[in-house]
Amino acid sequence: MNFELTDEQVMIFDMAKAFGEEHIAPFAMEWEAAGTIPKDLWPKIAELGFGGLYVSEEYGGSGLSRLDATLVFEALAMSCPAVGSFLSIHNMCGGMIDKFGSDETKAKWLPDLCTMEKVFSYCLTEPGSGSDAAALRTRAERTNEGYVLNGTKAFISGGSYSDAYVTMVRTGEDGPKGISTVVVEDGAEGLSFGALERKMGWLAQPTAQVQFDDCKVPAGNLIGEEGKGFVYAMAGLDGGRLNIAASALGGAQKALDLTLAYMGERKAFGRTIDSFQALQFKLAEMEVKLQSARTFLRQAAWKLDHKSHDATKFCAMAKMYVTDASFDVANTCLQLHGGYGYLADYGIEKIVRDLRVHQILEGTNEIMRLIVSRQMLAERG
Numbered sequence: 001m002n003f004e005l006t007d008e009q010v011m012i013f014d015m016a017k018a019f020g021e022e023h024i025a026p027f028a029m030e031w032e033a034a035g036t037i038p039k040d041l042w043p044k045i046a047e048l049g050f051g052g053l054y055v056s057e058e059y060g061g062s063g064l065s066r067l068d069a070t071l072v073f074e075a076l077a078m079s080c081p082a083v084g085s086f087l088s089i090h091n092m093c094g095g096m097i098d099k100f101g102s103d104e105t106k107a108k109w110l111p112d113l114c115t116m117e118k119v120f121s122y123c124l125t126e127p128g129s130g131s132d133a134a135a136l137r138t139r140a141e142r143t144n145e146g147y148v149l150n151g152t153k154a155f156i157s158g159g160s161y162s163d164a165y166v167t168m169v170r171t172g173e174d175g176p177k178g179i180s181t182v183v184v185e186d187g188a189e190g191l192s193f194g195a196l197e198r199k200m201g202w203l204a205q206p207t208a209q210v211q212f213d214d215c216k217v218p219a220g221n222l223i224g225e226e227g228k229g230f231v232y233a234m235a236g237l238d239g240g241r242l243n244i245a246a247s248a249l250g251g252a253q254k255a256l257d258l259t260l261a262y263m264g265e266r267k268a269f270g271r272t273i274d275s276f277q278a279l280q281f282k283l284a285e286m287e288v289k290l291q292s293a294r295t296f297l298r299q300a301a302w303k304l305d306h307k308s309h310d311a312t313k314f315c316a317m318a319k320m321y322v323t324d325a326s327f328d329v330a331n332t333c334l335q336l337h338g339g340y341g342y343l344a345d346y347g348i349e350k351i352v353r354d355l356r357v358h359q360i361l362e363g364t365n366e367i368m369r370l371i372v373s374r375q376m377l378a379e380r381g
């Protein structure tokens with residue numbers, strides 16, 4: 001067993017970190033205020049191969065492992081968790097198309113996805129179904145030409161911003177077996193968007209409802225087979241959860257790095273606050289939390305890469321553990337900054353706001369507990 005990253009993996013992490021420091025961090029507050037990420041960022045990120053991280057090289061992707069991808073998201077999130085996570089969702093769509101699409105489907109979507117000429121969103125949640133995603137009601141009726149969609153998707157990251165929407169729709173019976181996946185392109189007849197949501201964090205990325213009113217989609221936009229869409233959506237989420245965890249970890253690590261430096265500068269009662277043992281212990285506790293989270297995350301990614309039978313359980317455990325630990329660390333870092341932690345200029349309050357949603361989306365941490373305990377009970381002798 002070797003816990004060291006390879007030279008190539010260290011290079012991937014360093015490259016992503018350096019890119020973030022130059023092209024994301026200096027503008028993160030500006031993009032928060034604007035409520036959007038300039039679209040010209042994406043082709044630059046794609047030049048590093050981050051547009052199609054685990055898309056096969058044949059279609060323009062980087063063909064990296066899930067473990068490699070977590071390094072990219074951890075590093076980018078050190079500059080802005082919201083931007084890194086947005087890229088993660090685009091990559092989740094790429095992974096689904098690459099894994100489940102036909103050759104024609106892949107040739108149609110993946111080259112532009114990898115160069116990020118087209119930015120992709122993932123549409124599963126609806127106003128009436130979040131955790132119980134298999135209860136979705138957006139209907140796709142088959143016609144001679146393709147499908148006609150009716151329904152609404154809620155909370156869509158990139159809603160009204162993206163160029164294509166990987167959408168889970170009902171083509172058959174109630175329940176998971178009646179769900180299919182189609183790509184809806186921006187500009188499709190009958191596609192419209194709700195107003196941008198006002199949020200606590202992830203302010204740089206637009207979030208909106210995506211609405212389908214007799215929205216026409218060509219038959220060729222179906223991914224894989226009818227009735228398998230829920231399986232594809234859940235497979236996408238296994239990897240997505242690793243990335244959401246990695247992004248939380250990167251944000252928390254940044255908060256800890258800032259706090260270590262701050263504690264050596266800030267004085268109280270005539271000495272720097274890093275000399276108080278109670279606070280030193282907090283540093284140690286945060287270090288243990290992040291190091292254990294990182295090891296656990298990489299183990300889960302390794303299991304997904306090696307198609308282990310318990311990969312889904314490990315992805316759920318890692319998502320829950322890493323995002324909870326990361327939020328706790330970021331929040332403690334805010335406390336250690338005193339009042340200054342609450343001010344925007346110190347960079348900590350944004351991380352706390354951004355990391356909160358990592359405990360909620362791509363399956364809440366309660367649903368992660370459900371996945372883990374279900375598998376434990378199923379395997380009980």
Ligand SMILES: Cc1cc2nc3c(=O)[nH]c(=O)nc-3n(C[C@H](O)[C@H](O)[C@H](O)COP(=O)(O)OP(=O)(O)OC[C@H]3O[C@@H](n4cnc5c(N)ncnc54)[C@H](O)[C@@H]3O)c2cc1C
Pocket residue numbers: 089121122123124125129130131132154155156157158199202207357360361362363364365366367370
């Ligand atoms: C900023 C943001 C961006 C998002 N981006 C996307 C996106 O791009 N695409 C997309 O499809 N979705 C997206 N989502 C939606 C997100 O995945 C859902 O909000 C999430 O899955 C929870 O669903 P819900 O909000 O309907 O909560 P609910 O399902 O209504 O849950 C409410 C509460 O009940 C708990 N709960 C529910 N069922 C159980 C149970 N069986 N046992 C125990 N507890 C339970 C939940 O954990 C939660 O605490 C986004 C959400 C946010 C906030």
